[in-house]
Structures are given as C-alpha cells and as structure tokens.
Amino acid sequence: MAERIVIVGGDAAGMSAASKAVRISKNISVVVLERTGTASYAACGLPYYVEGLVPDARMLIARSPERFAEDGIDLRRFNEVVEIDLDHRNVKVVDKEAGKEYKEPFDQLLLSTGAVATKPPVKGVDAEGSVVLRNFDDGLLLRAILADSEALHKKPLRVVIVGGGYVGMELAEAVKALGHEVAVVEMLPRVFSTVDPEMSELVAAELLDKGVEVFTEEALVAVEDTPTGRVSGVTTTSRSLPADLVIFSSGVRPATELADAAGIPRDETGAIATDDYMRTPVDGVWSAGDCTASTHLITGKRAWIPLGTTANKQGRIAGENMVGGRVRFGGVVGTAVAKVFDLEVARTGLGEAEASNEGFEVATSLITAGNKAHYYPGASPLKVKLLADRKTGKLIGGQIIGRSGAAKRIDVVATALHAGMTVEQFNALDLSYAPPFAPVWDPLLIAAQQLEKAL
Amino acid sequence: MAERIVIVGGDAAGMSAASKAVRISKNISVVVLERTGTASYAACGLPYYVEGLVPDARMLIARSPERFAEDGIDLRRFNEVVEIDLDHRNVKVVDKEAGKEYKEPFDQLLLSTGAVATKPPVKGVDAEGSVVLRNFDDGLLLRAILADSEALHKKPLRVVIVGGGYVGMELAEAVKALGHEVAVVEMLPRVFSTVDPEMSELVAAELLDKGVEVFTEEALVAVEDTPTGRVSGVTTTSRSLPADLVIFSSGVRPATELADAAGIPRDETGAIATDDYMRTPVDGVWSAGDCTASTHLITGKRAWIPLGTTANKQGRIAGENMVGGRVRFGGVVGTAVAKVFDLEVARTGLGEAEASNEGFEVATSLITAGNKAHYYPGASPLKVKLLADRKTGKLIGGQIIGRSGAAKRIDVVATALHAGMTVEQFNALDLSYAPPFAPVWDPLLIAAQQLEKAL
Numbered sequence: 001m002a003e004r005i006v007i008v009g010g011d012a013a014g015m016s017a018a019s020k021a022v023r024i025s026k027n028i029s030v031v032v033l034e035r036t037g038t039a040s041y042a043a044c045g046l047p048y049y050v051e052g053l054v055p056d057a058r059m060l061i062a063r064s065p066e067r068f069a070e071d072g073i074d075l076r077r078f079n080e081v082v083e084i085d086l087d088h089r090n091v092k093v094v095d096k097e098a099g100k101e102y103k104e105p106f107d108q109l110l111l112s113t114g115a116v117a118t119k120p121p122v123k124g125v126d127a128e129g130s131v132v133l134r135n136f137d138d139g140l141l142l143r144a145i146l147a148d149s150e151a152l153h154k155k156p157l158r159v160v161i162v163g164g165g166y167v168g169m170e171l172a173e174a175v176k177a178l179g180h181e182v183a184v185v186e187m188l189p190r191v192f193s194t195v196d197p198e199m200s201e202l203v204a205a206e207l208l209d210k211g212v213e214v215f216t217e218e219a220l221v222a223v224e225d226t227p228t229g230r231v232s233g234v235t236t237t238s239r240s241l242p243a244d245l246v247i248f249s250s251g252v253r254p255a256t257e258l259a260d261a262a263g264i265p266r267d268e269t270g271a272i273a274t275d276d277y278m279r280t281p282v283d284g285v286w287s288a289g290d291c292t293a294s295t296h297l298i299t300g301k302r303a304w305i306p307l308g309t310t311a312n313k314q315g316r317i318a319g320e321n322m323v324g325g326r327v328r329f330g331g332v333v334g335t336a337v338a339k340v341f342d343l344e345v346a347r348t349g350l351g352e353a354e355a356s357n358e359g360f361e362v363a364t365s366l367i368t369a370g371n372k373a374h375y376y377p378g379a380s381p382l383k384v385k386l387l388a389d390r391k392t393g394k395l396i397g398g399q400i401i402g403r404s405g406a407a408k409r410i411d412v413v414a415t416a417l418h419a420g421m422t423v424e425q426f427n428a429l430d431l432s433y434a435p436p437f438a439p440v441w442d443p444l445l446i447a448a449q450q451l452e453k454a455l
Numbered sequence: 456m457a458e459r460i461v462i463v464g465g466d467a468a469g470m471s472a473a474s475k476a477v478r479i480s481k482n483i484s485v486v487v488l489e490r491t492g493t494a495s496y497a498a499c500g501l502p503y504y505v506e507g508l509v510p511d512a513r514m515l516i517a518r519s520p521e522r523f524a525e526d527g528i529d530l531r532r533f534n535e536v537v538e539i540d541l542d543h544r545n546v547k548v549v550d551k552e553a554g555k556e557y558k559e560p561f562d563q564l565l566l567s568t569g570a571v572a573t574k575p576p577v578k579g580v581d582a583e584g585s586v587v588l589r590n591f592d593d594g595l596l597l598r599a600i601l602a603d604s605e606a607l608h609k610k611p612l613r614v615v616i617v618g619g620g621y622v623g624m625e626l627a628e629a630v631k632a633l634g635h636e637v638a639v640v641e642m643l644p645r646v647f648s649t650v651d652p653e654m655s656e657l658v659a660a661e662l663l664d665k666g667v668e669v670f671t672e673e674a675l676v677a678v679e680d681t682p683t684g685r686v687s688g689v690t691t692t693s694r695s696l697p698a699d700l701v702i703f704s705s706g707v708r709p710a711t712e713l714a715d716a717a718g719i720p721r722d723e724t725g726a727i728a729t730d731d732y733m734r735t736p737v738d739g740v741w742s743a744g745d746c747t748a749s750t751h752l753i754t755g756k757r758a759w760i761p762l763g764t765t766a767n768k769q770g771r772i773a774g775e776n777m778v779g780g781r782v783r784f785g786g787v788v789g790t791a792v793a794k795v796f797d798l799e800v801a802r803t804g805l806g807e808a809e810a811s812n813e814g815f816e817v818a819t820s821l822i823t824a825g826n827k828a829h830y831y832p833g834a835s836p837l838k839v840k841l842l843a844d845r846k847t848g849k850l851i852g853g854q855i856i857g858r859s860g861a862a863k864r865i866d867v868v869a870t871a872l873h874a875g876m877t878v879e880q881f882n883a884l885d886l887s888y889a890p891p892f893a894p895v896w897d898p899l900l901i902a903a904q905q906l907e908k909a910l
Contacts, residue, residue: 012895042828042830042890042895044828044888044889044890044895045828045830045831045890048830048831048890048891053831053832054830054831059829059830060830297885307888308888308895309885309886309888309895309896310885312895312896313883329883330880330882330883331883331885332885333885334885335885335886335887336887336889337887337888337889337892338889339889339891339892344892346887348885348887373497373499373500374514375497375500375503375509375514375515376500376503376508376509377508405863407887407889407891407892407893408860408863408864408887408892408893409863409866410887411864411866411867411884411886411887411897412866412867412870414884414885414886414887415867415870415871415874415876415884415886416870416874418874418876418880418883418884418885419870419871419873419874419876419880421870421873421874425785425873425874427785428768428784428785428786428873429866429869429870429873430752430764430765430786430787430788430789430790430803430869430873431764431790431866431869431870432790432791432792432801432803432862432863432865432866432869433499433762433763433764433792434499434791434792434793434794434862435497435499435500435503436503436794436862437792437794437799437862437863438862438863440467440497440499440763440764440767441764441767442866
C-alpha cells in the first residue's frame with residue numbers, strides 16, 4: 001500500500017514538503033489539511049496588498065488547489081486538524097465546509113502549523129477594529145478597512161500600530177500610503193531592534209520624516225472602545241492615543257497546540273523540537289516552517305526565526321526525508337531585510353548585544369560610503385556595520401542600511417558567515433565594481449578594512 | 456637615512472601604494488613619478504564623463520596633488536621615467552614641464568605603469584579622429600569631439616567603435632546618449648564574449664533595441680582617411696562603413712617597456728612577474744596594478760585581468776610590503792560587471808568554454824527568475840547561469856544579466872568562489888528575502904538547485 005503522508009498546514013513549509021514528496025516518490029498519497037480557505041500564499045506580500053501595490057490578493061497565491069491536485073496532492077482547505085492520535089496514527093479533522101468530522105490515518109505526519117500572531121493580554125484587546133496581520137484573511141480585512149470601504153469611514157483614519165518590528169514598519173508604510181494617520185507604539189527603547197541602535201536610529205529618522213508618530217519605551221495598557229465595542233483609542237504607560245484601528249504586530253509564537261496536546265516535545269526556543277533532518281523525537285512525525293526552530297550557524301544553538309525562506313527550505317527537506325531521503329537542513333545565519341518607506345534595512349548574523357551575550361569578544365566597525373561611485377548620478381550613502389569575534393578573527397554579523405543597494409548586499413555577508421570567513425579573508429574578496437553599481441572599494445570592503453584594524 | 460621609495464605611475468595602484476606606505480612608516484621618502492598631468496583618477500568613470508553624466512572631469516580625481524603632499528607623498532606629474540638602472544638603483548626621469556632630465560635614486564621601486572590601449576596595425580590607424588579611451592586626456596579629447604565642440608561638426612557624427620567588450624559597450628551608450636550614430640565592429644562571433652553566448656545574446660539584443668549597429672566576425676582592415684588625414688571611414692573584412700570618429704576599444708596590454716628594458720621579467724601572461732606579495736624576481740623591485748597579473752583562485756594559474764579594484768588592492772599590499780610588511784594578495788576570481796544601456800551584466804569565475812579548456816568537467820544551469828516577488832511592482836527578470844565542476848561538486852563560475860539586481864548579486868557567487876563552496880553548500884545559503892528585493896527563492900538559489908540536479 002502506498003505510504004500515507006499527512007501534512008497539517010498548507011502554507012510555505014507544508015506545500016513545499018508536499019510538492020517535493022510527490023516529485024520524488026510515486027508510491028505515496030499526500031493529504032494536506034489546511035484550516036483556512038487559502039493555501040500556498042505569500043504571507044510576506046500581505047502588507048503590499050494592503051497598501052495597494054498588489055492590486056489583487058489572488059496574485060499572492062503561488063499555486064491553485066487544482067494545480068496541486070494535478071500533481072497528486074490532495075489539498076483540503078477549511079479542514080482543521082483538532083487532534084493528533086499518535087497511538088492509532090491518525091488525525092481528527094473537522095471539515096468546516098461540510099460540517100463533519102473524520103479521522104485521517106497517516107504513516108508519516110508533518111506539522112507545518114506555522115506561527116500565530118499574539119496580542120498582549122490587556123483590557124479591550126478584542127474590540128472591533130483591534131486586529132493582527134498574520135494570515136490571508138487578515139490581509140483582506142485590513143485592506144477592506146483601510147481602502148475599500150472608505151465610504152463607511154471618516155478619512156484619515158487614526159491607526160495605532162503596536163510593535164515596531166518588520167511587519168509593523170511595512171504596515172506603517174502601507175497605512176500612510178493610503179492617506180491615514182499612523183502612530184507606532186513600541187515597548188522597547190527603539191523601533192526595529194533586530195538591528196543595532198546606530199542603524200535603527202536611521203529607521204526612526206525615516207519614520208519621523210514620513211510623518212509617522214513613534215512612541216518608544218511605552219507598553220500598551222489598554223485598548224479603549226466605544227459602548228458598541230468599537231476601538232476608540234489606546235492607553236500606553238505614558239499617554240492616551242485616539243484610534244479608529246489598532247494593528248498588533250507585537251509578537252508571534254510557534255503554533256504548537258496540536259503538538260503539545262499530542263505530547264510532541266518543544267525545544268528550548270519553544271518551537272516544535274526537530275533535528276536538522278526535520279524529524280521530531282516522535283517516530284514518523286516531522287515538523288517544518290514557522291512552528292519549528294533551526295540551528296543558528298554562528299551560535300551553534302537552536303534559534304526560532306520564522307521566515308518564509310526558511311519555511312520553504314525546511315519544507316522541501318521534510319518532504320524529501322519523509323519519502324526516504326536523507327538531506328540535512330544547513331541552518332540559518334539570521335538574514336533578514338525590510339523596506340521601511342524609502343529605506344532598505346538589512347541584517348545577518350548576530351547583533352552587537354546578542355553577540356556579547358553569546359560570549360563573543362566583539363569587535364565592530366561602522367562606516368558610511370556610497371552605493372555607487374561618488375561622481376555617478378544618484379549615488380546615495382550606505383551605512384554598514386560589521387561585527388567579528390576577536391578570539392577567532394571571524395566575521396559574526398553585519399548590518400546595512402540605505403536608500404538603495406543595502407538589501408541584497410547583505411547576502412555577501414551572509415555567504416561569508418556560512419563559509420566561516422575571517423575578516424582578513426573577507427577583505428580579500430574580489431567583489432564587482434563599475435561606477436553605476438559601487439565605488440571602487442565596495443562599502444562592505446571599507447567596513448571590513450576598518451574591522452580588521454579594530455581586531 | 457630614510458628608505459627611499461620610488462613609484463612609477465600615479466594611478467590606482469601607485470597612489471594606493473604610496474598612501475599605504477606613508478600611513479605605516481614615518482622613516483621613508485616616497486616619490487611618485489607620473490608621466491601625465493593627472494594622477495589618482497577613476498579611469499572607469501571616463502565613459503560617464505564622455506556621456507555627460509559626470510559634468511566635470513575633475514570629479515573623477517580622487518585626491519589632489521596638494522592632499523598627497525600633505526600626507527608626505529612627493530607626487531611629480533609630467534615626470535616620465537625613461538629608464539631603470541638596477542645596478543645603480545636609480546631611475547632616469549624626464550621632467551616634461553621643466554624640460555630637464557634627472558636621476559632619482561631608490562631603495563625600493565614600484566612599477567605601477569598600468570596598461571596601454573592598443574590599436575591593430577592596420578592602414579590609417581593613426582589618422583586624425585582615430586582614438587582610444589585609456590587615460591584622462593583621452594577622455595577629455597573624446598568629450599570635446601562628441602559634445603563640447605558641436606559647432607565644429609555636423610551632427611550626428613558617425614562613430615565606429617572597434618571592439619565590443621566592456622569599454623566598447625559603455626562608450627556605445629555614451630555616444631548614443633549624445634545623439635550620434637554608433638556602429639560596433641567586433642572581430643569575434645559575438646560582442647561581450649567575457650560572458651557565455653546565452654548571456655551575450657541579451658547584450659546584442661539590447662544594442663539592437665537601442666539602435667546600435669553591430670557587425671560581428673568582422674576584422675578591421677583599414678581606417679580610411681581624407682587627403683588632410685582625417686578619418687572618413689573604416690573597411691572591415693566584410694564592408695565599408697563611413698565614420699567621422701573611430702574609437703578603438705579592441706585591446707589593452709600591460710605596460711612593460713620599462714621593465715623589459717631593465718631585464719625585469721614577465722610571467723606567462725605577459726605581465727610583469729610578481730608573487731602574491733607583489734615582489735618581482737628582482738630584489739627591491741615591486742609591481743602592482745594593470746601591469747601585473749594575479750593568481751586566479753579557480754584555476755590556480757596566473758591571470759592578467761586589469762581592473763581598478765585589483766589595482767587598488769595590489770597597490771595597498773605593495774605599499775605595506777615595501778616598508779617591511781608581509782601581506783599577501785589573495786588573488787582574483789574574475790569578477791566583473793558593466794552597465795550596457797539598461798542592462799546590468801555581471802560575471803565571476805570561469806565561463807563555460809574557459810572552464811572546459813582548463814580541464815574542468817563542467818555542469819551548468821541556466822534559469823530566468825524575477826529580481827523581486829512576481830507580484831511586487833517593477834519586478835523584472837534576471838537570467839542566471841551557474842557553473843560547477845562535476846569532479847568536486849564545487850561552484851566555478853556564475854553570470855547574471857538583467858535590468859536591475861544583476862550587478863551586485865554576482866558578489867554572492869564571488870564570495871562563494873573565494874570560499875570554495877560546493878553547489879550543495881551554496882544551496883543552503885540563508886539569503887535575504889522581502890518582496891521588494893527578491894522572490895522567496897532568490898534567482899541564485901533557483902539556479903543552484905538546477906545545478907545540483909545537473910551534477
């Protein structure tokens with residue numbers, strides 16, 4: 001009999017796994033159980049759909065259920081797994097459209113349940129107009145509120161974004177582009193704290209420049225609502241802010257409820273425990289994507305960094321290994337980029353505080369240099385920070401920020417981190433040069449030269 | 456007595472060496488002898504000055520003679536070295552402004568004489584209006600002919616560019632932007648042959664699209680001139696073309712005359728022989744920049760690839776080692792990029808034919824993928840070719856071409872080549888992703904996945 005593979009969750013990791021498995025093996029059946037009505041969509045594109053840069057949300061859907069069916073993947077939308085029975089090797093599923101419950105047996109089970117956006121447990125947090133942006137439907141709702149149903153609202157709406165990280169910043173851009181007012185409330189002393197303070201100060205300046213109010217070091221105390229239960233404002237530890245809409249981008253956590261209930265263990269990051277082959281400690285049970293952690297190649301420890309790129313890679317690996325393969329996930333170095341209005345912000349490896357906490361003897365360099373030859377039209381500055389470990393001379397992190405040329409330049413640092421390069425080796429890199437694309441010494445090399453002196 | 460350092464040639468390598476030497480050591484005297492009136496200028500910027508994108512040629516000069524003097528560097532322009540006397544450890548110099556000759560003694564001598572543009576030895580090649588673009592004065596002349604002295608000419612001028620490489624393409628753009636007619640004559644079967652045919656065909660299409668006539672597989676037979684000695688056309692092996700201006704970008708060679716006359720040997724590339732410390736075989740004599748070769752990290756052989764980035768790096772190393780340092784030049788991987796009208800063309804490592812000739816068992820992949828998420832506005836395709844060696848599984852080269860995002864993406868491949876990465880390792884790279892900057896699978900990773908299958 002064909003090996004029965006059941007996949008819980010049909011986004012990046014789940015669908016990558018399904019596609020890989022059916023490509024490799026013919027003697028399997030693959031069932032994907034997706035609790036929402038949308039599978040295989042680009043979650044990272046949602047802010048751009050909200051903004052209107054992506055005119056139709058369906059453009060975010062990579063493949064239709066029909067296309068998956070053609071490949072032999074039985075993708076069942078609106079089918080929610082409510083229980084995993086490890087003893088009997090099946091999952092209990094609620095078909096929400098048909099209104100019925102059934103059991104689906106498996107030989108191999110993949111948990112690709114993703115992550116869930118969290119709201120702080122404050123008063124009024126579930127008022128109407130207090131939302132998160134996590135899944136496809138959240139995106140449709142947010143777009144509807146901010147753009148499509150303008151007639152229903154006064155404009156500009158007063159929007160409070162709770163949380164100044166990647167998604168918060170992308171949403172601030174979207175909301176502002178739609179002509180509304182935006183205030184960002186951030187509990188930490190600064191926005192965008194995944195980069196070091198010398199870098200995030202440029203993000204803060206950009207927000208100010210673009211008319212976004214930013215309140216840092218303020219925790220949310222309550223969401224205020226009207227007698228009919230609609231959001232009317234927020235109260236922070238320092239002030240009251242009026243609001244027609246509150247968007248929480250303040251936290252996500254791995255969706256582990258199903259695993260927890262079945263006794264499938266978590267690791268020290270709180271995500272579902274796996275090894276680099278995406279195996280959980282339970283035989284025949286795998287996990288991949290945002291519900292799972294990765295090995296961080298700089299610290300050697302487990303790290304939970306939920307990103308679509310990692311989910312896709314882990315999914316493919318799980319898909320291959322579930323049908324008898326033996327491929328290893330190579331781990332992450334913590335690369336991430338975002339566009340914040342007209343700024344590109346990029347980071348990889350460890351930040352300075354993080355590196356110190358991990359016991360590295362940190363040396364840093366911080367430089368500003370042009371993204372093109374200084375005489376070439378349109379040149380603009382890039383601020384580059386590089387970090388190394390004095391003990392080994394190895395590069396351990398990098399951050400780049402600027403109007404153009406920051407985002408993909410970080411990949412050079414990421415590649416060097418994968419290779420375990422020393423700063424001296426990095427300095428010798430034969431990087432590309434032509435006046436329209438870089439100065440003769442690329443900003444990365446200028447930063448590396450400074451870093452070598454600092455070691 | 457202070458160690459006397461004499462540097463022949465005051466461009467990228469020479470001035471980098473001088474600056475490095477005086478930064479490190481105080482007990483030296485540094486004399487730089489530059490035969491032209493311009494030192495320390497960005498030769499790669501000349502096409503953009505000709506085009507008018509750089510409004511003032513002085514913007515290309517990185518540092519003035521006065522600034523070098525402040526640093527303790529005795530930069531003597533219009534001072535041409537005509538002979539090296541190794542026995543008496545001095546150089547014979549003609550001061551062209553003062554009209555006098557003198558001898559300058561040295562303890563350490565650096566030859567940074569650069570490269571010279573060559574014209575094929577055909578009839579009429581030295582007619583008036585038959586020019587090269589190599590040094591600063593060439594740039595001034597070309598700008599004068601093409602833009603500043605319009606009144607003297609009919610417009611559009613008919614310009615023939617001989618040689619379809621980097622500089623030829625950059626000049627074609629410049630000449631066209633100034634409203635003239637351009638024809639490119641290339642001896643080889645295709646333009647831009649430093650990338651493989653699948654890539655250069657896009658360059659050819661871009662030239663066609665932009666109204667540049669291209670004649671490949673045609674060698675120049677003669678430059679035709681008027682009775683007064685002015686260019687009137689060219690004759691190739693296949694046709695006659697009228698021309699008001701002929702620009703040769705068909706060849707460069709290392710400037711080794713001085714070294715040759717002094718018995719300082721050349722290596723198998725024809726450039727002045729050095730080791731990775733930039734030492735020639737002659738004690739106390741060093742060489743750096745376009746007159747020198749480098750170790751190619753993929754072939755392990757010497758390679759002459761004259762580029763400003765390499766010249767700067769070699770210059771710094773020579774400067775440090777001449778004052779007692781012991782730093783090694785890490786070699787090159789053959790990275791080069793160019794803008795050809797609206798295309799970015801990038802390459803690193805070995806091309807396919809080159810790799811086969813070197814004895815590699817070449818596997819390749821060729822893909823086209825978006826430079827951004829497909830749904831993000833302004834996404835455009837990148838064509839990526841990656842090459843690996845079947846015997847080792849290692850990456851040995853890469854080429855990228857596209858309207859945006861090609862040039863600096865090649866640096867990821869260059870970094871991987873420096874690290875000696877296998878395709879499997881490359882595939883695991885944690886590269887940056889956000890919809891405005893890349894698809895969730897970066898084009899490089901898509902190409903690497905295909906390449907892994909081809910191995």
